[in-house]
Amino acid sequence: MSAANDLSNDARKLKDQAAASTDRVTTDASEELAKLRAQVERLMQERVTPALAEAADQVQGYAVRARDAVEERADALSDTVKERPLIAVGIAALGGYLIGRLMGGNTYVYPRDRR
Numbered sequence: 001m002s003a004a005n006d007l008s009n010d011a012r013k014l015k016d017q018a019a020a021s022t023d024r025v026t027t028d029a030s031e032e033l034a035k036l037r038a039q040v041e042r043l044m045q046e047r048v049t050p051a052l053a054e055a056a057d058q059v060q061g062y063a064v065r066a067r068d069a070v071e072e073r074a075d076a077l078s079d080t081v082k083e084r085p086l087i088a089v090g091i092a093a094l095g096g097y098l099i100g101r102l103m104g105g106n107t108y109v110y111p112r113d114r115r
Contacts, residue, residue, distance in 0.1 A: 081088040
């Protein structure tokens with residue numbers, strides 16, 4: 001029976017060692033994961049966030065310049081129409097006529113082949 005007790009004690013020791021190893025591996029993995037998470041957060045703060053902020057500033061600058069250019073062109077066109085209203089009306093009429101011709105297709109009410 002002492003051999004059975006020795007085997008039981010050995011099995012118990014192996015079980016305890018396995019449990020201790022599992023706890024150690026779990027703790028080590030958790031610590032490594034926490035370190036990696038901290039590194040990723042630091043990299044995000046140091047590199048990605050400033051790059052995104054710089055890109056947003058550039059896009060905002062482009063939008064402001066585009067808006068200013070459009071407003072400037074609109075003001076220039078408005079001034080031209082105020083200075084020469086008849087020419088503006090003529091150009092608008094000609095443009096409307098051309099667009100109507102291009103989009104209208106067949107403008108006849110009655111077919112041509114009618115005899």
